[in-house]
Amino acid sequence: NAGVTQTPKFQVLKTGQSMTLQCAQDMNHEYMSWYRQDPGMGLRLIHYSVGAGITDQGEVPNGYNVSRSTTEDFPLRLLSAAPSQTSVYFCASSYSRVSALTEQYFGPGTRLTVT
Amino acid sequence: AQKVTQAQTEISVVEKEDVTLDCVYETRDTTYYLFWYKQPPSGELVFLIRRNSFDEQNEISGRYSWNFQKSTSSFNFTITASQVVDSAVYFCALSEALGSTLGRLYFGRGTQLTVWP
Numbered sequence: 001n002a003g004v005t006q007t008p009k010f011q012v013l014k015t016g017q018s019m020t021l022q023c024a025q026d027m028n029h030e031y032m033s034w035y036r037q038d039p040g041m042g043l044r045l046i047h048y049s050v051g052a053g054i055t056d057q058g059e060v061p062n063g064y065n066v067s068r069s070t071t072e073d074f075p076l077r078l079l080s081a082a083p084s085q086t087s088v089y090f091c092a093s094s095y096s097r098v099s100a101l102t103e104q105y106f107g108p109g110t111r112l113t114v115t
Numbered sequence: 116a117q118k119v120t121q122a123q124t125e126i127s128v129v130e131k132e133d134v135t136l137d138c139v140y141e142t143r144d145t146t147y148y149l150f151w152y153k154q155p156p157s158g159e160l161v162f163l164i165r166r167n168s169f170d171e172q173n174e175i176s177g178r179y180s181w182n183f184q185k186s187t188s189s190f191n192f193t194i195t196a197s198q199v200v201d202s203a204v205y206f207c208a209l210s211e212a213l214g215s216t217l218g219r220l221y222f223g224r225g226t227q228l229t230v231w232p
Binding site for chain 2 (some may be wrong): 031033035040041042043044048050058062079088090092096097100101102103104106108109111
């Protein structure tokens, strides 16, 4: 198993550009989520999904879109990047929302800089 | 209000010193889990420990130990005889069984630990 993979590892965008951060897991996990990490802020939940076709907002959803067309993939889209979205992004997955209480698997992170 | 507070932003110690990282949490739920994660300079998140709200036993794993006290809502982490490789950012986190937030992890802001040789 590859676990949770994220691509790219690093990305630099100009303000206003769009891009998609990819997240995939091969563990047949239903629950997936995106967090962003900012200096001095810890990690904050952006969006999450409890299964294919179902997504919901977390604490800081503005400026981000998600979709979940398959169990394996949970891409995060920035439609018009802003400097405030400069951050490190982590994808996480768990077998279910209930099991997310006790165990979540994190990807290696994507470091995004918006100039 | 923060659900998880790590009051120490940065700690510096010299190798072989003991160091305690503080974590205070807030929840109205009776069923919850507390976690510690380590983030080394390479950036990945490394899971260290999970503790549920019904188990107040302290835990020791090698040089690491955790002290969970429900009476003070604290879940502190001690590294004994610290080493340079312990230098990292350490996050405390909370998950609750409350329906609307089930599955969500609340992270503290992290404590940057630097261990000098």
